[in-house]
Amino acid sequence: MAEGPTDLRVLVITKIFPNALEPLSSPFNRQQFAALGKLCQVEVLASIPWFPAARAFQKWSAAGRLVDVPRQDRIDGLSVHHPRFLFLPRYGHAFSGALYAASLLPEVLRYRGRVDVVLGSWAYPDGVAAVMLAKLMGVPSVVKLHGSDINVVSKLRGPQQNLRWALPQAARVVAVSRALGEEVVSLGVKRERVKIVTNGVDPELFHPADRAAARRELGRASDGKLIVYVGRLERSKGVVDLLDAFAMLAKKRPDLSLVLVGDGAARQECAERAAQLGAQVTLAGARPLAEVPRWMAACDLLTLPSWNEGTPNVLLEALACGRRVVATRTGGIPDVVTGPSLGELVPVKDPPALAAALERVADGTYDEERIAAEGVRGGWADSATRLHQVLQEAVEMRN
Helix, strand or coil: CCCCCCCCEEEEEECCCCCCCCCCCCHHHHHHHHHHCCCCEEEEEECEEECCCHHHHCCCCHHHHCCCCCCEEEECCEEEECCEEECCCCCCHHHHHHHHHHHHHHHHHCCCCCCCEEEEECHHHHHHHHHHHHHHHCCCEEEECCCHHHHCHHHCHHHHHHHHHHHHHCCEEEECCHHHHHHHHCCCCCHHHEEECCCCCCCCCCCCCCHHHHHHHHCCCCCCEEEEEECCCCHHHCHHHHHHHHHHHHCCCCCEEEEEECCCCCHHHHHHHHHHHHHHEEEEECCCHHHHHHHHHHCCEEEECCCCCCCCHHHHHHHHCCCEEEEECCCCHHHHCCCCCCEEEECCCCHHHHHHHHHHHHHCCCCHHHHHHHCCCCCHHHHHHHHHHHHHHHHHHHC
16 A cells, blocks of 8 residues: 555545546546545545447447556556446446446455555445445445435436445445435435535635636636536536526627536537537537636636536635636535525526526626635645544444
């Protein structure tokens, strides 16, 4: 194991982590685990989906696109291994936990006697496999939840049965919001075992900055109102709803423009809808994390019309930049946008309500320093410290 300041030895199992081919993936896990690595010894098994002849399906499948990810890497000071797990497209939900655990078993057994706790990040199949594998190693398990892994995946019959078996056996379950914690209690986890550990924000990246200077740097016009979305281009993230809402505003408000920062399965659909709206909509594609604060500084507001969420970091980051937000009233979002000074909340899948809120917030005035102060949630070091405490509790509970 890599050396750390304490003797606690943590093995992370997750499929949501950056790799050489997707370096921008899951920055929240990368940042939190890198900070955790400064507090204890951490190794990451960042699994890669695989099935026979996966390479032939590169155009359609993530498993095909990721076949060339190297087996080992070092990311932000962490030792990262990329074991492959057997993935059955479309029909493997009910068996994914067991297949995931079986696929990772040879890799995990190398750590027998060398770890104190297994941390599964993402409920299914990662969390279920973490519980299984930790039992085989004779150490406690902790499962970290994020949002749609519980709000969506756990509603499917096969995964739900697996989660009802596995999660109550974890020494601790970590949720990023109170709402997510309540959901997992309904799956049979004792309330006292559920711990809330919110994500952090990097204050060196996300802080109030000059709007005009940011727009110049990004090649954006200095006048007009700019709405920015940052995240995956997926229907469940509400990007199609957002484009429908913006279409209601575009003709009557030529001073408004919209930029979508990100990539995903709905990119083509977004591009087709954006083409109908002309120069008022820009698809900027996926951008490095260091560039995201510039888009936040350049905008008048950030929007996240997602259908389900845990505690989305993009909202925390926008508020840290002193920008108001328009988001949907779902998951842990109401715990972030706690009043009108920070923005507005609208119902899920309601483009007319979204359009009205976007227009009101775009036309409003606000104090960016006050927003940054009200929206502060702490940095990644604080988030990692609280996660470290939970992991230590799990080990002490076992002893």
